[in-house]
Amino acid sequence: MEFVDWSDDGPAVVLLDQRALPGATSWLTLRTVDELVDAIRTLAVRGAPSLGIAGAYGAALACALDEPDAAERVATARPTAVPLALGVRRAMTRLDDGPAAVLAEARAVAAEAAVVNARATERAADLVQELHPGRTRALTLCNTGDLACGPGGSALGAILRLHDRGALTEVLACETRPLLQGARLTVWELDRAGAPHRLCVDSAGPAAIASGLVDAVLVGADRIAANGDTANKIGTYMLACAAARSGVPFLVVAPEETIDPATPTGADIVVEERGADEVRGIAGLEHTPVYNPAFDVTPFELITAVVTEKQVWR
Numbered sequence: 001m002e003f004v005d006w007s008d009d010g011p012a013v014v015l016l017d018q019r020a021l022p023g024a025t026s027w028l029t030l031r032t033v034d035e036l037v038d039a040i041r042t043l044a045v046r047g048a049p050s051l052g053i054a055g056a057y058g059a060a061l062a063c064a065l066d067e068p069d070a071a072e073r074v075a076t077a078r079p080t081a082v083p084l085a086l087g088v089r090r091a092m093t094r095l096d097d098g099p100a101a102v103l104a105e106a107r108a109v110a111a112e113a114a115v116v117n118a119r120a121t122e123r124a125a126d127l128v129q130e131l132h133p134g135r136t137r138a139l140t141l142c143n144t145g146d147l148a149c150g151p152g153g154s155a156l157g158a159i160l161r162l163h164d165r166g167a168l169t170e171v172l173a174c175e176t177r178p179l180l181q182g183a184r185l186t187v188w189e190l191d192r193a194g195a196p197h198r199l200c201v202d203s204a205g206p207a208a209i210a211s212g213l214v215d216a217v218l219v220g221a222d223r224i225a226a227n228g229d230t231a232n233k234i235g236t237y238m239l240a241c242a243a244a245r246s247g248v249p250f251l252v253v254a255p256e257e258t259i260d261p262a263t264p265t266g267a268d269i270v271v272e273e274r275g276a277d278e279v280r281g282i283a284g285l286e287h288t289p290v291y292n293p294a295f296d297v298t299p300f301e302l303i304t305a306v307v308t309e310k311q312v313w314r
């Protein structure tokens with residue numbers, strides 16, 4: 001079973017609950033659109049490409065329940081990642097052909113993700129080896145592996161391709177406050193792959209780059225504007241600044257569909273702001289006002305290349 005999948009026993013969307021990792025491997029069976037929307041908002045399923053797959057299956061669920069209008073609530077459950085709404089809307093193009101056709105389209109979205117990921121990660125691994133011949137010390141943020149993208153991953157997938165090629169020295173995984181996608185999920189995936197890694201706090205990332213401990217930074221993307229400005233997990237921008245200052249390659253690895261022609265520049269990207277308790281809870285605070293953007297925007301000038309299944313956009 002994939003981490004995000006369909007169950008005919010229901011109908012239902014079945015997914016590995018990413019909130020419970022790494023402590024528990026717990027599967028959710030979501031039988032209503034409300035349950036799926038809640039799972040998306042609370043990050044039981046997350047990562048832009050996986051949201052696309054969940055969105056497509058969410059459309060199938062809405063149609064199977066004879067509530068096709070509810071699909072739009074799935075599409076808008078989170079605002080920043082492009083693939084979520086694309087997955088819903090692509091599956092819904094088959095609405096007139098009935099629920100089975102919508103499900104078939106959703107299954108096609110999921111199947112294509114694996115092909116896209118394989119192409120993008122091979123291309124990105126090739127580029128890392130071109131820019132840094134020899135073995136690479138990679139730094140990454142958030143989680144961009146199979147959990148976030150479906151089979152093959154994106155940025156973390158490219159790092160694991162380097163590992164497969166014997167070209168990886170180690171991965172520095174930034175923990176990714178406040179929800180610790182790096183510490184909980186990336187480390188889980190690196191452990192499973194047997195790839196050498198160390199965990200660092202997010203603010204150690206720029207210091208590691210400046211200290212010469214990093215040969216390449218690889219991150220994913222939630223939305224790439226038409227000019228190349230890229231929204232990704234909060235903390236990406238400081239890594240890009242540090243990489244540019246130190247002359248370290250900074251690669252964004254993502255499906256081509258993440259490039260949004262309808263978003264001219266980073267200033268036009270809607271950045272999701274999340275609840276205060278995600279930040280307050282860590283310090284045991286109850287009432288302090290909080291600024292908690294889920295993403296930041298990295299200007300294209302700081303990005304060495306955006307690598308997709310179709311192109312290396314330098």
Ligand SMILES: CSC[C@@H](O)[C@@H](O)C(=O)COP(=O)(O)O
Pocket residue numbers: 043046047048049081141142143144145148149153154155181219220221222232233234254294
């Ligand atoms: C290939 S996944 C790319 C991005 O979706 C990822 O880096 C990220 O920022 C995920 O944020 P999240 O809030 O965990 O959904």
